[in-house]
Amino acid sequence: MSTEFTLKAESRDRVGKGSSRVLRRKGQIPAIIYGEKQSPVAIAIPLKEAFRQILAGSFRTRVIVVDINGEKIQVLPKDYQLDPVRDTVLHIDFLRVSEKSLVTVEVPVHFLNEESCVGLKQGGVLNIVRHEVELIAPATSIPEAITVDIQKFEIGDSIHISAAQLPANIELVIQDRDFTLATIAAPVEEEEAPATEAAAEPEAKKAEVKKDA
Structure with a gap:
């Protein structure tokens, strides 16, 4: 808090x-x-x-x-x-x-242990779906953030709100589903030029040389 x-x-x-x-x-x-x-x-x-x-x-x-x-x-x-x-x-x-007031607020989500996350160490990418979560909390004890330990998550995993560490005195505004906070996405590989295009380049250069001659 x-x-x-x-x-x-x-x-x-x-x-x-x-x-x-x-x-x-x-x-x-x-x-x-x-x-x-x-x-x-x-x-x-x-x-x-x-x-x-x-x-x-x-x-x-x-x-x-x-x-x-x-x-x-x-x-x-x-x-x-x-x-x-x-x-x-x-x-x-x-x-x-006052101490009895309940308020609806949005608090940030912090992802812990990114440096030791299994999926990120394998080259995966943390794709954050929700940067904030809406809570109902006592006005005098609003948490600074909701934390999630992602150390054991692998490539292809989804990180849901059930994995977060929630204080005992707060409630989620969304309670009807275990919504997604983030995913560990596979690394994006750079596409190589098609073989036909690569082979066509030398032929095009040869044609240009003949034309100049």
Whole structure:
């Protein structure tokens, strides 16, 4: 589980495009906190810190403590908008959570022991079908990743979700089948030029020489 961190914020009374532009010029971005059957709270947070946490990874699976002038609220980032040109953060939506909250999140899949995998050592290729898996988990104990040990898998094998190490307190969103996470594919061999084409090349060169003569 990712450790939570505290994000300083300020409450804001004004909302809308005009006030959002003013915030961004000051190095802040607008955000909102909703959920837990409470009224939404409009806040402003530092742009640099928000962008740094997004780049660090696991942003949407990490509980954040938002400190609004001393009032601390546990939240989970649900969505954020990026400027399509400058790639800076424009807005963030936070979901208010508690220890009893269950959330649906996507967590990455990590494949362990690739260097000692039987199929990969034989020249096979790891073909990843799912880079992430959707889970239902307590908001305060979301796993950083789902791990799968692929050491014993051979060429031609499929790696299913049943091979993953799943924490006891989470559930899979997809429960009606043992879906595939990856396969160990056979190596792709380079195709050789057909013999007829290879034999035709010298004849073509001879014809060109006679024509020039």
